[in-house]
Amino acid sequence: MEQKVLATLRRWNRSIALLSGILLLACVSIVLIDIVLRRFGSSFGGTDEISGYVMAIVTSWGMGFTLLELGHVRIDVLRSRSHGFARAAFDLMSMTVLTATITLIAFKCWPVLERSLINGSRANTPLETPLVWVQAPWFAGWVWFALVSWVTLTLAIIMIAKGKFDQSEAMIGAFSEEEALR
Secondary structure, three states: OHHHHHHHHHHHHHHHHHHHHHHHHHHHHHHHHHHHHHHOOOOOOOHHHHHHHHHHHHHHHHHHHHHHOOOOOOOOOOHHHOOHHHHHHHHHHHHHHHHHHHHHHHHHHHHHHHHHHHHOOEOOOOOOOEHHHHHHHHHHHHHHHHHHHHHHHHHHHHHHHOOOHHHHHHHHOOOOHHHHHO
8 A cells, every 4th residue: 555655646746747847948948038039139028037936836846756756865874884674763764854844844835925815915026926826836835745745754654664664765765875876
């Protein structure tokens, strides 16, 4: 069951990563067209603002994908010297801290979005972008990351309780420098 849930999360996150990549590609295309237009004395204007918004959104949504692909940076000096349950305990501690941190970030993002909703806030820029348009998907990305973290942590705890340390490591472990070079 754990592997099924994890496979589903990975599938969803791959789709999200693909959509994020398409959004980034569209943003890059708009910026490039704007740069070319500037050579002819014209411009879309606001491409720097739009690209900043896109980066914030795709970053928050991409974190869940990075988590499941074991792409987050970790210092594993002690972990690399241990095996079995001890290694699983280090992984679990790391995952617990990450999950708590991401949950806190998601909770702290809500007041930012709420204030923009209540005030009808707009960016203090020439585009006067309604901030809700940017902050809602940004907030949703952090909530998604927190949800993925909690599900992953729960699955890891279940696997460790069952003594499936190798499967747990494949889910929440870290690659050593040697493994990354291979």
